[in-house]
Amino acid sequence: MADTPPFGIRFKNLPSNEQVPVSEPESGRQGGVAESGRQDGVAQRHDRVEVYQQALDFAARAYLVLEHAEAERFYLRDQLDRKSAVIPQLVAQGLATADMKLRRALYLRARQALTDCAAILDILMERRIVALDVLEPARALALALLDKLLALTVPPPRVW
Numbered sequence: 341m342a343d344t345p346p347f348g349i350r351f352k353n354l355p356s357n358e359q360v361p362v363s364e365p366e367s368g369r370q371g372g373v374a375e376s377g378r379q380d381g382v383a384q385r386h387d388r389v390e391v392y393q394q395a396l397d398f399a400a401r402a403y404l405v406l407e408h409a410e411a412e413r414f415y416l417r418d419q420l421d422r423k424s425a426v427i428p429q430l431v432a433q434g435l436a437t438a439d440m441k442l443r444r445a446l447y448l449r450a451r452q453a454l455t456d457c458a459a460i461l462d463i464l465m466e467r468r469i470v471a472l473d474v475l476e477p478a479r480a481l482a483l484a485l486l487d488k489l490l491a492l493t494v495p496p497p498r499v500w
Contacts, residue, residue: 386432391492394485395428395450401478402457408470420460423453427485434492444493451489458482 386392402424406417430450437443461479464470 386435389431389435391485391488392428392431392435394481394488395431398454398457398478398481398485399424399428401481402461405461405464405470405475405478408474409464412464412467412469416460416463420457423456423460426450427453427457431489440496444495447489447492451486451493454482454486454489458486 402420406421409417409420427450430446430453434443434446434450437446458479461475461482465472465475465479
């Protein structure tokens with residue numbers, strides 16, 4: 341079969357990025373799109389999905405926290421920097437993956453990294469290194485994003 345890639349997966353009529361219309365996410369759904377990254381039959385690029393945008397926003401807010409945490413030891417700042425940067429990458433990879441089992445695994449890794457970030461933010465809050473007005477928005481966004489990622493990592497129910 342000439343149109344079959346060498347690894348045996350066939351994609352049927354997937355539009356290119358230029359053919360995908362820009363659409364606003366609907367409220368009421370998890371992240372504005374179904375778990376498959378599609379909305380009403382229209383493919384979504386990762387940069388148009390609300391969960392990805394929230395992950396980017398969290399990474400930016402975590403960076404603001406890092407700028408105010410100069411007195412903190414290097415390893416906590418380094419962990420927060422690395423883990424907050426990997427979350428949008430894992431969400432984007434999950435949105436680009438067709439295999440649902442692999443997609444859930446990527447979302448699970450993003451959720452684990454986000455849990456680590458939330459714990460580091462709690463440590464910074466307890467040590468009173470960073471002002472609460474800088475720390476609290478990042479922590480609230482982390483907890484909201486954790487709820488969305490939890491919904492995306494739940495495996496489907498088994499049918500016996």
